[in-house]
Amino acid sequence: MSRTVIVGLDGSSESRAAAEWAAREAKLRGLPLRLVHVWEPVPEPMAQAPILGGETQRHWSERIPREAAEGLRLRHPGVDVAAEQISGRPMNVLAEVAKGAELLVLGSRGLSGFGGFLVGSVAMVVIAHTETPVVLVRSGEQAADEHENDPAGIPSAATSYRPVVLGLDTDHADDAVLAFAFEEAGRRGTALKVVHGWNLPPYYGYGLPADPGLDAELGRQDAAELAKVLRPWRRKYPDVVVVEESRLGSPALHVVDASREASLVVVGRRIRRSPIGAHIGPVTHAVLHHATAPVAIVAHH
Template sequence: MVHTVVAGFDGSAESRAAAEWAAREAKLRGLPLKLVHVWEPVPEPIAQAPLLGAETQQHWSERIPREAAEGLRRRHPGVDVTVEQISGRPGEVLTRVAKDAELLVLGSRGLSGIGGFMVGSVGQAVVAGAEQPVVLVRAGEQAADEHAMDPAGIPSAATPFRPVVLGLDTDTPHEAVIEFAFDTALRRETDLLVVHGWNPPPYYAYGIPVDGGLHAELSKKDAAALKDVLRPWRQKFPAVEVIEESRFGSPAIHLVDVSREASLVVVGRRIRRSPLGAHIGPVTHAVLHHAAAPVAVIAHG
């Protein structure tokens, strides 16, 4: 099976941003890129109504994805770009397509005036259901956004990539999440910033005076645990410069904070098969909605 990078495409600004990001990622990984356009059938009574002419429907379902692929080929020479059109419900189709992809990239509307994503129902359903890595990219995301500032204070594709950020739970670390982050940093030849947020004993929340010595001891213990988890990965990826940050407080808040200087934020999602359906988890949910950089969600057991 030939692995691909897949981007969901519907012609919107957010899907175009996702396609551009996916093309850059496909080039980094040496993989082909497939644009998947999902055509959702309309109910029969509506389908019979003369709302859209045949030519307009054909333009939307064929011409726009084809022209987008042509533009990607010009801007990203060497990347094999194909288009696939599939009929069905977007959330279900994209989740199914992700099974045969190395990476699925989706667009999301940006929140006006502040960093963060407006994750629609399709995006949330795919992130919660797909077992392959899913990356969310905001509308308007540019190539330069992933790079450090040049001497003039302007981000440029000619400057190095900003760090990749990994949100890590040291109590239940998962290899798929960690390996994705290290591999991504290696491909970008950039640093990996690993952030772990830890919380104090319950009595801190009830106004009991803080024991400074205990706080320092807990902080030291947590930093040591983080170092222990990362030690074998440092050995496996010796070319990756790793920065470890064990921070007191909410991991979601810390990840959102550091996302402003990141090229990509990597978080995990536990695969849960339940009659009530899948869900994303509170930290990943918060990062998805408030991070200022593209977010990769890695499913794990």
């Protein structure tokens, strides 16, 4: 398959937001955009019903990718947009079409009042069963949300991009995850904020008195390890400004907190071959459900 950005489209507000984000990303990458609408055929008894009708349902559902493609071409001139409808189960079809693609983009409903994601079962299964990077975009996401505030304090697409945030586990730092984050920051001409959370040794839970000096030393050691991991990547991407944050406490909470001022959050997912379960890891799982910016999940070994 030729290099392309793919977006799963079902006509919902979250999938439309995902398509808009994917079009902007395709333009940044100089790649074509492919809209995929999965049509799940109705069971035969229902298809025979005079009110529903399988052919009628398919006819109306074919309008979703066609009309979405027409609108994207008007709003994003220069982006090569193609659309198609494929029959099957969404989780299976999207995982299959993602093979060989540069990126798969999916929509996810925002949680009103909480600002996070409501990640559906289809997205979770697709994330767990594809090695292609997947980006989740919340409902209502707009181009201005990726950018810094203008002088009036309002997000504006005319201003520079907000930083890209990378949640990094220094014990399992993977080249695929690091490369993706640096490339995204480079495309946007913005800073890369690398966030690493660390915890005190387990014996601190046994009622021993706090030792501020030891805490500070552990913090320095962790910051030094983070700097060591990033040093070769700074040399490889000299134009990307890197901000290192090594902080005591939950990695997920720190990444979610940083997402409030991010244009994109990048996290990793270790590839596991077991067919049972989602296997995306607790930190990535928490970030998926609570980050307020689009989240890219990059699979790695």
